[in-house]
Amino acid sequence: MDKTVMIIGYGNDLRSDDGVGQRIANEIAAWGLSTVKSLAVHQLTPDLAATLASFELAIFVDACFPCEGFDVQVRSLLPTSSCTLVGHTGDPRSLLALTQAIYGYCPQAWWVTVPGINFEVGDRISQIADNGKAIALVKISHILDKVKNLCANLED
Template structure:
């Protein structure tokens, strides 16, 4: 069975740093990696559950306010236990929960958050977001390499 990855970068690309998730997803798409699909979307919507149900790994990318420093954060995600009717507001856990409820399964998931400081109307990224983008891309490569090696090792054993 072929292992697949879905990268979803989301945010409002007309609100400066809020669009960094979409920009990163487009960069990943430009790599044209086999078994990796990348989507740049304005917000997480219920229709994405169909795409999530058919992949082994999902990586969500979004901008965030720098609450505890300016680090790019990577955290594992689990499906929400209850289905949030407001899945369109941008919560990947709720979207994973919806995927699990409808399809009976959902992928392993990671959430990459990139700090931003300018969320005003505009299409330019702050230096903070640009630096975060570079770091996030490295972290995504690390996730993909780690998963590829894990899948290769499991396949070699099977």
Template sequence: MDKTILVIGYGNDLRSDDGIGQKIANEIAGWGLSTVKSLAVHQLTPDLATNLANTELVIFVDAYLPVDKFDVRIQSLLPAADYAMTGHTSDPQSILALTQALYGHCPCAWWVTVPGINFEVGDRISQVAETGKAIALIKIIQILDQARNLWVEVPPNKYK
């Protein structure tokens, strides 16, 4: 049985680099991988917990404004310990906690954040975000390959 992987790219695609998460999710959707589903959303909302309930691995993708280094950051995530959803939007850890609370299941989770420098109204992506996008896609492929290698079923040893 194939394991399901979900990529959720989020951010405001009308605020230039802030939309890089959605752009990455849309690109991954175009790959046509049978076990990888991809969502491009404006923000993380509680209804996403339903999608996570049937997922083994989730990769959240978002933009961030760097302070000193312009690195694509990869971070493993756990559900928020002090889960409290306030309003209609949330962060990845709160969505994981909600999924755990509602469905008794929390997928393995990663957070990929891409540096951006232009968060003004517009749809043009800066060169920093464009470079970050390319690096993020490589890192996401590495996460997918690692997951696939972990999930490979070892056939029973018929020579025992």
């Protein structure tokens, strides 16, 4: 089976908790899942549209401050061009809209945001971000299990 899921963890790994998205993407890459491609990037850039166009599902992972109640949030995304795609402040919805505009298709998408409190220069994440990372990995694993089960049912 071809890779069906693209995971993009983004953020600045030299700004403490801001790097949690990259850490999550790297950990998922280490799982060695045959249907998942996982990228750790500093920021969302327009060139990612070409990659996204070849996947059925995209999961974007980023740090947030402050998050609602310091909970890991998982929400579905739709493409929208109302947001800009400029540097790290780029919004995944804009990247999806760009993918749709160029390739006539964009994958179903989820946005996982992990709470952080320390965005100062550094390479260590706070306990809050580390706890959020563990929760996010479980939530992403559940999404991947659902995709796997759906693909298995389609093959039957």
